[in-house]
Structure formats: structure tokens, C-alpha cells
Amino acid sequence: MSASSLPHAIVREVGLRDGLLSIKTIVPTAQKLEWISAAYAAGQKEIEVGSFVPVRLLPQLADTAELVAHAKTLPGLVASVLVPNFKGAERAIELDADAMLIPVSASAAHSAANVRKTPDEMIASIAQIRAARDAAGSKTFIEVGMSTAFGCTIQGDVSEDEVIRLLRAALDAGAERVGLADTVGYADPAQVRRLFEKAFRALGTQSDKLTCGHFHDTRGLALANTLAALDVGVRRFDASLAGIGGCPHAPGASGNAATEDTVFMLERMGYDTGIDLDQLLALRKQIAEWLKGEQLGGAIWRAGVPKSSARATPPMASFSQQAPIR
């Protein structure tokens, strides 16, 4: 079976942004450039390279502009940046980033702690950003990541209806794509399936704009939740190489899904991610040297790729044929 006949899945690298956010070691720009180039060479076609936030708040991400410029030299690479406010969006538009990701916390408490705004104030920002983007004739894609969609360390429960209301509002305000994020690692697979399915139904003709699952491994369920989302039709996942990641306002929430383990699972199940796992593991080794002393995650780097072949022919066997709703 040729690669092109396999179903595709996208693993977006968020290690340079969500990952490094919780890493004390300041990674020099030269190393980040090398990371982006190597990830691209390994086949990663979507990379969140940084964030436009005040440098005094996040010195780790101060070189985002330079990273965007570098990413733009790599043909076909979609470089996204996180923009928590209008000012950040202006920078993204000005630098012609391929995409900007606006975080909207479904938890009001997390939203206040993270961006000092209510979720609805964030929705208003989206409309403002969309207007500015269109007025500038810019092509910078607007994506919204719905943070704490599965629960919040500050507030506890987050209402599913509120998540769906905000997803709709984000799209109405001009977001071109939305995703659900388990920012603090509270999600379980049943909840992931339920909320994504509920959201797909609620969004109706716009359901194709809900495309991304963002899971943290805080309680060990990142890959089980990835599988759950895959089962209901999600084909785009955020992940951090070496499983780095977290959120300063979500205690204990360290650890995005590890890119290498996510790619291994998807490829092994018969999905084409376009990513070369050996090259990815070589890059992980490099990054582990750069981040010496930091807590890293992921599992497959230790044991290596199996000696047995993947045997998913036909892809996903009978199971997926019942499950996906899109």
C-alpha cells in the first residue's frame, strides 16, 4: 500500500511555544532555528514557533519574529504563533505569519488568570482581530484554541454547553478554525468523545472547522485521549517533542502529548503523518541535550521503534468505520 492511499493525520509541533513556556532553560535562538529546520526536515509541516506576548512576561519566547521569518523560508511549512491579544495579532499580521492561534479559556477563572479577560471579552478580541486582518489584506489564518475545555484546575468543572457556546461565538466572530484543548490534563477518553461529538453536532455545517485536539499528559491520558478524538473523526493534534509543556496558571499541568509517541501511535495505526520517526527521535536526542536537567517526557525514545512491522491493513481495520462521524 503506498503512503498516499493511507488516511492522513497531522501532528502540529507546539514544543517551541507551549513546550518551552514551562522550561526554565532559555533556549538560544540558534537552537530554535535548528529545531524548526530539523522538524521540517523530518516531515513536520505545521509548527507553532512562538508567541507574541510582552517580552518581560515570557523572555523564553522573545525571538518569535525571527523564528517566523525563518519558518517562511521553508516551503510548505505552516508556521503559527500564539497571540493572546490584539497587539500580538497585529504583529502576526505585520510579519505575515501563516496562522495565529488565539486562546480562549472556556473556564472564566482560567481566563481571568491567564489573560485577565472574560471569555466573552476574548471573543470580542477575535472579531477585532478578524476585522484588522481583513482590512490589512493579510492571509494570516485565524485559529482559536479553546483552553480548559475539559475542566480547570482553578474552577473545577467547565460546562460543556459553555464550551459549545464559545466555539460558536468564536466562529461567528471570525475564527476560521477551532480546536479543543485539555490544558490541565483533566480529560478522559469518554469525555473527549462526548464533547467532540456534541460540538460537531452543534456546529452543524461549520463542524469541519473544529479540527484540532490538544492534550496534556498530566495524568497519563494524552495518547488515550488522542485515540478517543481520532475515533470520532479528529485528524489534527498538537504535541510537543519530548513531551515538554504546561501552563503557568495550571499547577502540575506539565507535559503535552509527546510528538514522537503520538506519531508512533498514528503511523502504527495506519495513518500517514508524513513524519519520519527516526529523524524525529534524532532531533529529540538533540533537544534533550539542549534541555539537560529539565524534566522531559515521552516513552518510545527509550525503547526505540519495534522490530515488528505495523500491520494495519486496511488502515484502522473495522473499528474506525463505525466510529468517525466526519
Next chain:
Amino acid sequence: MSASSLPHAIVREVGLRDGLLSIKTIVPTAQKLEWISAAYAAGQKEIEVGSFVPVRLLPQLADTAELVAHAKTLPGLVASVLVPNFKGAERAIELDADAMLIPVSASAAHSAANVRKTPDEMIASIAQIRAARDAAGSKTFIEVGMSTAFGCTIQGDVSEDEVIRLLRAALDAGAERVGLADTVGYADPAQVRRLFEKAFRALGTQSDKLTCGHFHDTRGLALANTLAALDVGVRRFDASLAGIGGCPHAPGASGNAATEDTVFMLERMGYDTGIDLDQLLALRKQIAEWLKGEQLGGAIWRAGVPKSSARATPPMASFSQQAPIR
């Protein structure tokens, strides 16, 4: 919703056997007794307490007889022991263990390395053990764990047809229950679903005897594979507290599914495991002290139980209604 109205799932503790096998620290019998009592108090009703193998080979498991005797004082606890041969089975019968687990490697290469027998010689042992058990009027239950069912570090691929042939042969030889084990951490969720479904179909009226999934986290997929098995109807899982485990003949295969993370996932999804996660985490803390310096696994012990409530009402939502085949 009362606990009793929830679907049940069983997590069998195998840390004392499969787990300690790869741990250098010799755990004193007193600590093992405490472990068993505390696990029982936390609600674990099935515990693999040890193995009847030559003491010179596995000094770590030399006190199995004492552990079986202790387990028998705890009402309702099902204590199982691993028996790799007829001699071990005789001991299990003599000591009136509740159950004995006979490992049969589906990989001929692994079988040779692990027990110096072919898979079919192991099948012959089962028949011999069953005859001895019945002749003794013993009630010791006979279970077969099909090792390397998803691939082998020595041999590579393992044929699914061979796995199914051996499952059938094991039942024909007198095994009363069988399970599939990913001894070396090669399995992916698509493969897990495919092989279990294929086996359920092949076993026909005996499919209710295939009940157990045994997954290693070597490549990070233990919980995703647990979810995959759950989706196709498996309701019994092996796991090790603190994710200890491995196999001396399977390089790099350290790390069973962590009991605490498995219980968290199942309970969170709406399954009743009968296990109190807080008590389990307290025991994990104790064991981590006993095993100081050893590599432990698992994730939830670090971050703790979520502040948000589980919201799986009804259990498993719509998804599971499509999937389970039994």
C-alpha cells in the same frame, strides 16, 4: 447514579510478580504482605502475588508460598500465581492458590528464550496441569496469558493466526480463561482492536473465556491500548502499581500499565473498578519509598486527582454502544 449501576471493570494487580521481576531491590516479605493488604483494602480484588519458579532464578519471588497463604486470609481476594511449568502448577495446587497463570508465548523465539519450550510444548503442559488439577480435586483456576501476542523483540512479527490457533489450543487443553499480552510494548490500538475482535470471532461460543488485556507502556501506548481493548469489550486488565515491570527476555520492555493511571482512566470514564484511587495513591507513595532508586512510572501520582468531577453520565456515552462486540 449509584456505583452498582455502573459497568464494572477489573484491574488485576501484577506489580508483585510482573513488576518486581525487573526490580533489583529485593523487597522483603513483610513489605509484600503490607502491599497485598493495602491493595486489598483499597479495593483490589485480584492480585498476582508471585510465581512458582526456581528460587535461584528469581530470588525476588522466593516467598510466593507465604504470600499466597496471606492472601487466602483476605475474604474475596483472588490471588493468582504465575506457573511456567508443571512443577510450579503442582505447588499452586498444593497451596490452594485461587488461580494460576500459565504463560504461553505466541512467538516461538520468545518461548524458547523464556521457558525453553515451544509454544506447543507449553500447550501440552496445560493439558498435563489441567489433568493434575482435576485429579487433585483442586479448585485452582487455570488461566493462560498469551505473551508476545502483538509482536516480539526477538522474532519481530507474530502471526495473528498463530495467536488464535494457540488461544484455541490452550482452551482445548483445559485452560479456563485466556488473555492477550503485549509483553514487549509493540501493540498499537488498531492492532489491539483487530486482534481481540478476530479472536472473539474465532473463539465463538468460547469467546467469553478471552477476558484479559495485559499491556506494557514501553512505547507510551499502554493506556491507549487499554482503551482500545475496552472499546471491543475487554473488561479485565493487568497493571502494576507505579508502572513497574518488564521481562528479562524482552530488552527495553520495562513498564506495565500503571495501576493508578488505569484505575483513574476507567473510573473517570464511568466504570466501577471498586478501587479507591486515594488509597491506591497512598500505597504507591509507600512503594516508591521501598523502591527508592528504581525507575518508576505512572503519571497521576504527580498531579493528583482532578478538581473537576467525572461526568460520564450515562457511562461511556454514545460511543461504546457501537463498539463492544461482547
